[in-house]
Amino acid sequence: xxxxxxxxRNLPNxxxxxxLALRIIKDRRPSIVHIGHAVKFGDWDNRAQKVKKSHxxxxxLNNLILKKLSEANDTLINLETNKKDTTAISIKNxxxxxxxxxxxxxxxxxxxxxxxTGKYNRHNNDSPKVNRVIEFSxxxxxxxxxxxxxxxxxxAWLKGTRDITDRTIANHLVIIRSIYNQAIDANIxxxxxxxxxxxxxxxxxxxxxxxxxxxxxxxxxxxxxxxxPHQHHSRNLFLISFYFAGMRASDVLRLKWSDFxxxxxxxxxxxxxKADSLKVxxxxxxxxxxxxxxxxxxxxxxPDLKSLPDIKNKYDTQRRIKTRIREANDQLGKxxxxxxxxxxxTMHIARHSFAQIASDKIPVQILQKLYRHSSITTTIGYQSNxxxxxxxxxxxxxxxx
Numbered sequence: 573x574x575x576x577x578x579x580x581r582n583l584p585n586x587x588x589x590x591x592l593a594l595r596i597i598k599d600r601r602p603s604i605v606h607i608g609h610a611v612k613f614g615d616w617d618n619r620a621q622k623v624k625k626s627h628x629x630x631x632x633l634n635n636l637i638l639k640k641l642s643e644a645n646d647t648l649i650n651l652e653t654n655k656k657d658t659t660a661i662s663i664k665n666x667x668x669x670x671x672x673x674x675x676x677x678x679x680x681x682x683x684x685x686x687x688x689t690g691k692y693n694r695h696n697n698d699s700p701k702v703n704r705v706i707e708f709s710x711x712x713x714x715x716x717x718x719x720x721x722x723x724x725x726x727x728a729w730l731k732g733t734r735d736i737t738d739r740t741i742a743n744h745l746v747i748i749r750s751i752y753n754q755a756i757d758a759n760i761x762x763x764x765x766x767x768x769x770x771x772x773x774x775x776x777x778x779x780x781x782x783x784x785x786x787x788x789x790x791x792x793x794x795x796x797x798x799x800x801p802h803q804h805h806s807r808n809l810f811l812i813s814f815y816f817a818g819m820r821a822s823d824v825l826r827l828k829w830s831d832f833x834x835x836x837x838x839x840x841x842x843x844x845x846k847a848d849s850l851k852v853x854x855x856x857x858x859x860x861x862x863x864x865x866x867x868x869x870x871x872x873x874x875p876d877l878k879s880l881p882d883i884k885n886k887y888d889t890q891r892r893i894k895t896r897i898r899e900a901n902d903q904l905g906k907x908x909x910x911x912x913x914x915x916x917x918t919m920h921i922a923r924h925s926f927a928q929i930a931s932d933k934i935p936v937q938i939l940q941k942l943y944r945h946s947s948i949t950t951t952i953g954y955q956s957n958x959x960x961x962x963x964x965x966x967x968x969x970x971x972x973x
Contacts, residue, residue, distance in 0.1 A: 574598040576644045578607075578637050580616045590616065592637070594644055607640050609633060675705065676712040678755050682747075690886020693894060701744045702751075704730065715752060715761040723748070723773045738778045745775045783915055784925030790814065792911050794855075806903035808859045809874065810922050815856040818923030821900070822893050826883070828871040832860075 574596060581591040581604075589610035596603045615627040622637060623630040679702045686695040706712070708729050709722075723745065730741050749768050755761045767773050785793070794811065798804040812827075813819045816837060823842050831839045832852060840847040852860075860873060869878035876896040883889050901918045908917035915921065 574648055576641060576648065578621045578641060580611070580613070580618065581606075584613075585610055588612075592616075592633075594640060596644070605644075607636065609636070674712045674714055675709070675718065675751065678715075678751050678758075678760065679705075682751050682754055687887060690890060692887045692890030695887075696891075696894070697743075698747050701747050704734075704744065705748060715755050716765055718748065718752065718767055719765075720767050720772050723767055742775050742777050745773065749775065782924045782927070784921055784923075784928035785913070785915065785917075787929055789911070789913055789915075790925060790929070792913075793907070796907065796911060798907070800903075802899075803903045803907055805874075806900040807907060808862070809900055810904060810917075810919060812856060812859055813919060813922035814926055815853050815859075816850055818926040820923070821897050821919035822890075824919075825874055825876045825893055825896060826889075827873045829868075829873055830871055 575598075576594055576596050579593055579595045581593055584590050587610070590613050591610040592607050594605040594607060596605070611623055611627055611633070615624050615630070617624050623633045627633065683695055683699060683702065686698065705726070708726050709717075727741055727745070730736060730744060745768075752761070752766065752768070756763050756766070768775070793807060796807070798807060809821065809824055813821060813824050816824075820842065823839060826842065827837075827839065831837055835852050836849045837852055838847070838849045863873050863875075866875060867878070870880070870883050872878055872883070877883055877889065877892055880889060880892055897919055904917040904919070908915070
């Protein structure tokens with residue numbers, strides 16, 4: 573059986589005060605949890621386990637002590653009732669977890685972790701979504717209050733107050749689910765309260781149309797004379813992405829001269845860390861040659877990230893990449909207007925353009941390798957957005973009589 577009591581620590585802090593703490597003993601093994609307050613040695617009644625009246629805030633501190641003892645004993649009873657591990661350390665971990673047992677506190681841990689691991693884009697995208705959950709709930713909220721009805725009302729609130737798509741609403745739910753799972757892993761909330769899954773809230777992304785440039789539009793883009801150096805550079809970035817099977821824009825900006833050897837490109841995709849090599853087309857070589865005489869910084873080919881002091885700083889690098897992609901997309905939009913291309917021309921459309929032109933021409937197994945998808949199912953699903961020949965032929969066979 574475990575015991576929990578309040579004690580006064582033996583060593584004073586820098587102010588000469590003695591910290592108050594919960595002491596947990598289980599199987600003769602102790603563990604300590606500080607409650608965040610300290611008093612003078614003479615203000616503590618060890619026998620009664622309370623602060624003496626000589627302390628100016630004795631009443632409030634004693635109320636806090638009773639509250640902490642009650643919470644600790646509730647945690648202990650919950651663990652024993654559910655037959656969970658009840659070592660002194662596990663009890664301590666659960667008591668400490670209770671301090672971070674609300675959505676806001678766990679969301680902060682979630683966002684801080686994204687920042688520490690250099691995931692700028694996710695941190696930047698997820699922060700406003702977390703804030704919307706807090707806005708809707710009217711402040712902080714316990715995980716036990718994040719129920720199926722709560723999530724349904726939240727979705728309706730997003731639709732009624734925000735000009736956002738169903739896909740963005742699904743992204744909000746994904747973040748809530750991630751933070752909820754984090755809380756379960758930290759033993760903050762029991763999985764039985766989990767509001768996601770079969771018969772509860774299921775997250776489904778709506779289908780979206782993916783449209784790329786045609787061969788004729790790519791040719792027009794290649795042949796266009798551009799006097800504006802920013803537009804010229806943005807066009808180069810787009811074409812390099814297209815020539816290398818729709819390489820992601822973030823990987824294009826990080827390309828180094830050392831990635832090229834024996835007329836092949838060797839690089840690791842930033843999204844999933846998959847490594848492979850590709851032949852360097854002559855069209856790509858022509859563009860790369862335009863940058864060979866530039867100042868060599870960090871070994872990078874393109875200038876977009878060269879001003880960064882350290883490209884190994886993932887967070888700062890991703891932040892700069894996002895800025896540069898946005899600026900390149902602005903320039904590509906101006907080029908599209910000049911070419912009278914009505915499609916939204918962005919760096920990401922280079923990937924769609926390759927897929928559209930490749931449809932019905934390249935076996936799906938080869939496309940999986942080019943796209944570096946982990947599963948061929950992903951490739952089939954992605955390519956289905958661009959493969960229309962069979963359905964078009966079927967339609968013609970029925971109506972052309």
